Amino acid sequence: MKTTQVRSIIALLITGVFMLITSVLALYPILTEDPIKADTYADFFAKTSGVYTGILGVIIGYYFRGTSEKEINS
Numbered sequence: 001m002k003t004t005q006v007r008s009i010i011a012l013l014i015t016g017v018f019m020l021i022t023s024v025l026a027l028y029p030i031l032t033e034d035p036i037k038a039d040t041y042a043d044f045f046a047k048t049s050g051v052y053t054g055i056l057g058v059i060i061g062y063y064f065r066g067t068s069e070k071e072i073n074s
Contacts, residue, residue: 007063007064010063011060011063011064014056014059014060015056015060018052018053018056021052022049022052025045025048025049026045028041029041
């Protein structure tokens with residue numbers, strides 16, 4: 001398997017996990033019977049999604065930092 005294929009698979013897996021976590025966090029107030037204040041949960045969601053977005057950016061940046069034109073075309 002080529003390096004670019006491995007990087008692509010890893011990037012897709014990481015992005016999929018990120019989307020799953022974000023979906024669960026977004027749907028939690030709708031699917032639960034617990035009383036949740038919308039403004040408090042919105043602050044919590046904004047903070048946690050910011051952390052996950054930062055981590056996602058670092059991981060994707062790490063895997064794609066060394067990609068050169070030669071590797072892309074091969």
